[in-house]
Amino acid sequence: MKKQLLILGLCAMALSINAQTNLIANGDFATPFDATKTSGTVNNNTELWYSVIKPASVNNGNTITPDVDADVNHGNVVKITNLNKSGVWGGCFLAKRTKTPAGIEKEVYTLSFDVKSVGGLFNTRVYIRDPKTDNVFIKINDINMDPNGPDAKKSASAYPYGPKVKDTWEHVSVDYDFKQVVDNYNSLTSVAAGVHATPITDATLQDFTVAIFCNVVGTILVDNISLVKKSSTNIANNKKDANGLIIYTNGNNVNVLNAKSAIEIYDISGKLIQKENSENFSIAQKGIYILKANNATQKLVIR
Numbered sequence: 612m613k614k615q616l617l618i619l620g621l622c623a624m625a626l627s628i629n630a631q632t633n634l635i636a637n638g639d640f641a642t643p644f645d646a647t648k649t650s651g652t653v654n655n656n657t658e659l660w661y662s663v664i665k666p667a668s669v670n671n672g673n674t675i676t677p678d679v680d681a682d683v684n685h686g687n688v689v690k691i692t693n694l695n696k697s698g699v700w701g702g703c704f705l706a707k708r709t710k711t712p713a714g715i716e717k718e719v720y721t722l723s724f725d726v727k728s729v730g731g732l733f734n735t736r737v738y739i740r741d742p743k744t745d746n747v748f749i750k751i752n753d754i755n756m757d758p759n760g761p762d763a764k765k766s767a768s769a770y771p772y773g774p775k776v777k778d779t780w781e782h783v784s785v786d787y788d789f790k791q792v793v794d795n796y797n798s799l800t801s802v803a804a805g806v807h808a809t810p811i812t813d814a815t816l817q818d819f820t821v822a823i824f825c826n827v828v829g830t831i832l833v834d835n836i837s838l839v840k841k842s843s844t845n846i847a848n849n850k851k852d853a854n855g856l857i858i859y860t861n862g863n864n865v866n867v868l869n870a871k872s873a874i875e876i877y878d879i880s881g882k883l884i885q886k887e888n889s890e891n892f893s894i895a896q897k898g899i900y901i902l903k904a905n906n907a908t909q910k911l912v913i914r
């Protein structure tokens with residue numbers, strides 16, 4: 612009887628939480644990146660990642676290529692090598708265009724990805740822009756646009772996010788406010804006229820591009836890129852419970868942080884199907900599952 616009640620409770624919890632959709636197709640590079648796809652050939656194709664690389668005479672042979680990482684939790688990844696910092700903003704980046712005819716909701720969305728450096732401590736940069744026009748970028752959610760506010764004083768940038776990454780895989784994320792756009796990537800204090808925020812248009816909600824690059828001379832690997840609507844019930848977006856668990860999902864890949872016990876995966880009938888001692892693992896079959904660790908349970912949706 613107790614088991615039946617537990618199963619019913621887990622099912623109710625699983626079905627009561629709204630599923631979230633990753634807006635980035637092939638974010639885990641299950642279909643390997645094709646280095647021949649450049650901005651001149653497929654930047655209008657929403658199913659393919661593409662590269663933007665200026666001629667070697669400008670960027671000294673920068674490359675964006677497919678790679679396979681030794682970590683079984685990653686496999687297919689993309690390697691971005693910047694050999695010349697000059698012109699890197701427009702000269703060497705990995706990009707993905709997303710089109711939604713009805714437009715996405717005017718909400719906050721979390722852009723997240725896995726990244727590691729190759730041979731050093733390097734700056735990564737990501738941003739989201741409207742590919743149809745110049746100087747229209749989605750604003751980072753927690754940036755204060757007051758020219759006299761705290762972010763202006765510390766020269767915070769209004770839309771690019773730039774974590775420093777090491778030579779081990781890290782999961783990083785940043786929230787973007789899909790209600791506002793800004794007209795410049797520079798910091799609030801470095802532009803004489805300032806950076807201006809304006810309401811987002813339906814055209815931008817229907818068609819935008821995510822871009823990732825290495826902002827210094829060096830090489831980075833990227834994987835598991837996702838853009839999901841931010842929600843307190845979104846387990847794929849930094850879901851943290853009272854027991855400290857933080858869970859990320861991207862496709863079949865699962866990353867669990869702060870687990871102090873073995874991680875158990877149950878199907879919705881209550882059957883134990885998997886037990887893990889690693890924080891990174893995968894679940895082969897799509898479906899709704901229950902994850903248990905630290906004496907807590909969380910819903911898990913594998914798409």
